[in-house]
Amino acid sequence: MNDKDNRQPRSSYLDYITGTSENNTVSSLDSLSSALKVGFKLLKILMLVLAVVFFFSNIFWVPEGYVAVLSRFGKIVGERTSSARPPGGPYLAFPYPVDHIIRIPTTIQKVSLFNSFWSEKDTFKPIIDDRPETDGLRPGVEGSLVTADKNIVQGIWVIHYKLNFDTESSTGESSVNDFIRNVGSMIQAEEIIRRVAEASIVRVVSQTSVAEFVSGQIDNNKIKRIIATHLERLKTGLTVTNVSASHYTVPKALEEDFEAVTQAESQKALDIETASRHRASTLNELAGRGWQELLDAVKVYEQTLQNTDETAEKAAFEVAKEIFLAADTGGSIKQILNEAQSEKTVTIQEARASAARFSELLTYYEKNPDVLQSQLIKDVTKKIWSGISVDAFYIPKGQKLFLDLGQQDSIKLN
Incomplete structure (x- = not known):
C-alpha cells in the first residue's frame, strides 16, 4: 500500500525506461552472481579431477623382457636391487619431470x-x-x-x-x-x-x-x-x-701364398707320418712288439756311455740285455737269437762228438798207432770215393793223361 503511495508518477517515456532498466540490472546481477557461483563450483570440481588425474597419470606397467628404474629429480629411487621394477605392475610414479621412468631390456x-x-x-x-x-x-x-x-x-x-x-x-x-x-x-x-x-x-x-x-x-x-x-x-x-x-x-691377395704354405705344411705332415709309420714298421719287424721298450733302454745305455759312469753303464747294459732277451722281443732279433741258439747247440754237439771220437781213437792209438793210422786212411779214402760228386776214371797203364784244370799259368804240376 505504501509502495503504491511512494511511487512517483512518470511524467515521460524516458522516466519509464529508466525505471524499468534499474529493475532489469538488479535481476541481471543476481543471475550473473548465481552463474559465477555455479561456474566456480564446476571449476573446483574440474581442478580436483585434473589434480587427481595428474597425480595418477603416471601409473605404469613393465612389459616382459624389461625392467624399469624410477628416477626422482635425477636420483634413483630404491636401494641396490630393489631399485629395479621387474615385469608386471601397476607401479605408481609422479608425473614428469618429477619422476622419470627408464625401461631397460633384459633380453x-x-x-x-x-x-x-x-x-x-x-x-x-x-x-x-x-x-x-x-x-x-x-x-x-x-x-x-x-x-x-x-x-x-x-x-x-x-x-x-x-x-x-x-x-x-x-x-x-x-x-x-x-x-x-x-x-x-x-x-x-x-x-x-x-x-x-x-x-x-x-x-x-x-x-x-x-x-x-x-x-x-x-x-x-x-x-x-x-x-x-x-x-x-x-x-x-x-x-x-x-x-x-x-x-x-x-685376404685374397694372400690366398696363393697361404695355400702354398698350407700345402707345404700338409706335405710335411704327410712325410712325417709316412716316416713315423715306416720307422714303427721297421722297428716292429726288427724287435717285435717290445721295440719301444728296447729302444728306450738302448738310448739310456748310450747316454751312460757319454757320461762315463761305469756303474750306471753296467746297470743300463744289464737292463738292455734283459729286455733284449725277454719273451716280448721278436722280429728279426728273435730270429737271429734262435738261429744263434741253434748254431750254438749244433756246435756243442759236434764238439762233444769230436771229443768222444778223439778219446776213442786215442785209446786205439795208444795200443797200436800203425794200425790206427792205416784204418784212418782207409776210412777217409772210402769217404771221399763214396761222395756223389766224385767221379773215378780208370786209365790203362802206360798212357799219358792230360788234365785241363783251367788257369794253367797259375798252377804248377810236380
Missing part, C-alpha cells in the same frame, strides 16, 4: 662386428677381392687383424650380451644402478660392447697363428673373459653371454 642383445675386421660393405665378399693384388690394405676401410706369426687375416664376430638386473657389483651396488649411472642407454651399451670387443679380439688374435685362425681354432672363450673383465672395471652392469666368430679367412 639378450646382439652386436655384429662386421665392419671392424672385414669390410665396410654389407656383403661377405671383402673389398680387397675386387682390387689389384699389388695394392695394400686401406686402414679404416679394409678391416684386418695381425696374427702371432705376422699374417693378415679377416673375420666377423657376433657378441651376445644382456643386463644383469638381479645381481650386485663388487662394490655392493645394483647392476641396474651401475648401468644407469655409467652407461645410460642400450645405444651407449652397444657402442661400449663394440669397442671393448674390438680391443679384446685384437689381443687374442695377436696370440693366434694364421693356421689356427683359418681352421677356426680361435679362443673365443678368452675373448669373452677379457670383455667381461673390462665391463666389470667400467661398472656397466652388463654381462657377455656368448662370443662367436661367424667368418674367418685370409
Whole structure:
C-alpha cells in the first residue's frame, strides 16, 4: 500500500525506461552472481579431477623382457636391487619431470662386428677381392687383424650380451644402478660392447697363428673373459653371454701364398707320418712288439756311455740285455737269437762228438798207432770215393793223361 503511495508518477517515456532498466540490472546481477557461483563450483570440481588425474597419470606397467628404474629429480629411487621394477605392475610414479621412468631390456642383445675386421660393405665378399693384388690394405676401410706369426687375416664376430638386473657389483651396488649411472642407454651399451670387443679380439688374435685362425681354432672363450673383465672395471652392469666368430679367412691377395704354405705344411705332415709309420714298421719287424721298450733302454745305455759312469753303464747294459732277451722281443732279433741258439747247440754237439771220437781213437792209438793210422786212411779214402760228386776214371797203364784244370799259368804240376 505504501509502495503504491511512494511511487512517483512518470511524467515521460524516458522516466519509464529508466525505471524499468534499474529493475532489469538488479535481476541481471543476481543471475550473473548465481552463474559465477555455479561456474566456480564446476571449476573446483574440474581442478580436483585434473589434480587427481595428474597425480595418477603416471601409473605404469613393465612389459616382459624389461625392467624399469624410477628416477626422482635425477636420483634413483630404491636401494641396490630393489631399485629395479621387474615385469608386471601397476607401479605408481609422479608425473614428469618429477619422476622419470627408464625401461631397460633384459633380453639378450646382439652386436655384429662386421665392419671392424672385414669390410665396410654389407656383403661377405671383402673389398680387397675386387682390387689389384699389388695394392695394400686401406686402414679404416679394409678391416684386418695381425696374427702371432705376422699374417693378415679377416673375420666377423657376433657378441651376445644382456643386463644383469638381479645381481650386485663388487662394490655392493645394483647392476641396474651401475648401468644407469655409467652407461645410460642400450645405444651407449652397444657402442661400449663394440669397442671393448674390438680391443679384446685384437689381443687374442695377436696370440693366434694364421693356421689356427683359418681352421677356426680361435679362443673365443678368452675373448669373452677379457670383455667381461673390462665391463666389470667400467661398472656397466652388463654381462657377455656368448662370443662367436661367424667368418674367418685370409685376404685374397694372400690366398696363393697361404695355400702354398698350407700345402707345404700338409706335405710335411704327410712325410712325417709316412716316416713315423715306416720307422714303427721297421722297428716292429726288427724287435717285435717290445721295440719301444728296447729302444728306450738302448738310448739310456748310450747316454751312460757319454757320461762315463761305469756303474750306471753296467746297470743300463744289464737292463738292455734283459729286455733284449725277454719273451716280448721278436722280429728279426728273435730270429737271429734262435738261429744263434741253434748254431750254438749244433756246435756243442759236434764238439762233444769230436771229443768222444778223439778219446776213442786215442785209446786205439795208444795200443797200436800203425794200425790206427792205416784204418784212418782207409776210412777217409772210402769217404771221399763214396761222395756223389766224385767221379773215378780208370786209365790203362802206360798212357799219358792230360788234365785241363783251367788257369794253367797259375798252377804248377810236380
